[in-house]
Amino acid sequence: MITVMEVIQELQRVGRSNFIQTFRNAVALEEILLFDQDTADLAGHIAGDLDRIGRTIGRCDSMIAAVAITHGLELVTGNIAHYQRLQPLGYPLALTNWRE
Numbered sequence: 001m002i003t004v005m006e007v008i009q010e011l012q013r014v015g016r017s018n019f020i021q022t023f024r025n026a027v028a029l030e031e032i033l034l035f036d037q038d039t040a041d042l043a044g045h046i047a048g049d050l051d052r053i054g055r056t057i058g059r060c061d062s063m064i065a066a067v068a069i070t071h072g073l074e075l076v077t078g079n080i081a082h083y084q085r086l087q088p089l090g091y092p093l094a095l096t097n098w099r100e
Helices: 002-013 017-027 037-052 059-070 080-089
Strands: 074-077 094-097
Touching (some): 002 017, 002 059, 037 059, 059 074, 080 094
Parallel strands (some): 074 094
């Protein structure tokens, strides 16, 4: 649900709110992974660890990483630099750069 929020926020921000319903219709056909208690706990640990070392990635990115880790999924992103900060801290986050 976090990524859904980010896409809708960006469509609204750039004045393309007329595309929001089209996006919602497309998403309705997909499986949506929820942000549950275990995922929230993990996101809090991730954000806290990154805050402690001064290498924050943003609240939504910590939440997205936690969803991927909780569900054992590979995170496909164009923002590899942010998410690679988790690996040296011991978080088992598999990454793929969609830009390559």
